C-alpha cells in the first residue's frame with residue numbers, strides 16, 4: 001500500500017519563476033503544485049499551500065505557526081511522512097526549529113530549490129521527488145528533521161547553506177550527510193546521536209545575534225543596552241575569544257540577567273574555555289557566558305529562543321547547550 005505523505009508548501013525559489021529581465025519572483029499560484037502528478041508514483045501525496053514567502057521573510061513566530069499547522073494537519077489525518085518546501089536562505093533555521101519543537105513522530109523532510117521553476121535545470125522537481133521518497137521510507141524514522149537536497153540527506157542540526165547559487169549548497173561541514181538517495185533506493189550511513197525536544201507555546205523572545213570582527217567598537221553594540229533583549233548570541237573568533245573592547249558591554253548585559261550564548265565564526269569545531277587572556281574563552285566562561293556545542297550562530301539563536309521558555313538561569317541554559 002502506498003504511504004500517505006503530506007507536502008506543505010511555504011514558498012522560496014522552488015515556487016518562483018524567472019522573468020525576461022532575469023528577475024526572480026514568487027508565483028501567484030504555487031509552482032510546486034505542478035509537480036504533484038510526478039509524485040504520485042512514489043506515494044499517496046496531499047499538498048497544502050500554507051504560505052508563499054521568500055524565506056528571508058521567515059521569522060521564529062512564523063516557524064512556530066508552521067509547527068502548529070503541521071501538528072494540526074497530523075491530528076486530523078494520520079500521514080506516514082511530511083515534506084516541507086521552503087526557501088533555501090533560511091531553510092536550515094526552520095528545519096532546526098522544527099527539529100527542536102515538532103511533536104510528530106513520522107519522518108519530516110525539508111527541501112527547496114536553488115533554481116526557479118521555469119529555469120533550465122530546475123532542481124525543485126527532483127528535490128521534491130527525492131523528499132517524498134525519503135519521507136515514505138521507513139528507515140527515515142527517528143532521524144529528527146532532515147533536509148533532502150541534491151541527492152543527499154542531512155540532519156537539521158548540522159546542515160548549513162554553503163554556496164550562494166550552487167545546487168550542492170547544503171552541506172554538513174562537521175559530519176557530512178547522513179544518507180544518500182540513489183535511483184532506486186534511499187541509503188542511510190549514520191544517524192544523529194542526539195535528539196532534543198522542547199514543548200513550546202510561542203517563539204517571540206527578542207534574541208539578537210552579533211558577530212565578532214577585529215577592531216570591533218563597543219559603540220556598535222549600544223543598541224543592546226538601550227532595548228529590552230531576552231538573550232544574545234555572539235559569534236566569537238576561533239575557539240571562542242572576543243575583542244576585549246566589547247567585554248564591558250557583555251558584562252553589563254549579564255548583570256541585567258541577559259543570557260549570552262557563545263558560538264564560533266568557524267564552521268567546524270566547538271567553542272572552549274582555553275585561552276586565559278583578556279577576552280579569551282576562559283575569562284568568558286568565568287563571566288557566566290554560555291558555551292554552545294558546535295551549533296552555528298543562527299541555530300544557537302533559535303535554540304535560545306526555544307529554551308528560554310524552559311529556564312532563564314544561566315547554569316540550566318548551559319546544561320541544555322551542552323546537549
Ligand SMILES: NC(=O)C[C@H](N)C(=O)O
Nearest residue numbers: 012013054055087088089
Ligand atoms: N533558493 C532560494 O530559495 C532562495 C530564496 N531567496 C529564498 O530563500 O526564498
